[in-house]
Amino acid sequence: MDDKLEKYWRRLFYMKSVAEPTSLDADTIEYFGIFSIDEPNVAAQKRWYIYYGLRLERLKVLERIRKKYGNRNVREIFQIATFSGVGFHKVVREYFSNLKWFTSRNQLEAPLNSYYNDERLVKTVSDLHNKEQKRIFDYIMIQHAWFERYNDQKPPPAKH
Numbered sequence: 001m002d003d004k005l006e007k008y009w010r011r012l013f014y015m016k017s018v019a020e021p022t023s024l025d026a027d028t029i030e031y032f033g034i035f036s037i038d039e040p041n042v043a044a045q046k047r048w049y050i051y052y053g054l055r056l057e058r059l060k061v062l063e064r065i066r067k068k069y070g071n072r073n074v075r076e077i078f079q080i081a082t083f084s085g086v087g088f089h090k091v092v093r094e095y096f097s098n099l100k101w102f103t104s105r106n107q108l109e110a111p112l113n114s115y116y117n118d119e120r121l122v123k124t125v126s127d128l129h130n131k132e133q134k135r136i137f138d139y140i141m142i143q144h145a146w147f148e149r150y151n152d153q154k155p156p157p158a159k160h
Contacts, residue, residue: 012147032088033079036118037069046110052085078122
């Protein structure tokens with residue numbers, strides 16, 4: 001089934017066909033995730049660190065963040081495989097900056113009177129991810145409809 005789908009997508013998006021099936025390498029999948037940062041000296045402040053990258057890069061980011069904020073103060077609350085980590089990172093940053101949050105590169109900081117906590121943030125980011133997936137699905141379905149309409153391979157009608 002995967003081979004048929006891959007062949008069809010290659011035809012649909014005008015990509016070169018490959019002779020052998022492509023294997024899935026887990027290290028080439030991009031991930032998007034969120035670390036919750038708890039600072040004991042500033043209890044009222046809510047701060048999160050968002051990241052994207054490959055699996056190996058994720059471990060480096062985790063090590064760097066834990067070194068900066070301490071092992072006990074950093075925990076991962078969300079991780080998901082995504083089509084484009086850079087694009088989804090931009091979507092999340094824009095969404096929260098429109099809510100008047102402080103967004104600096106990879107950090108999200110909620111205003112002091114914000115009702116956001118870890119669960120609410122995860123729910124919001126999950127909803128944003130579902131919208132992004134729907135947008136990609138809609139694009140593929142539009143391409144599919146166009147392809148079916150203009151590449152109909154029916155033989156011409158027989159002449160009597």
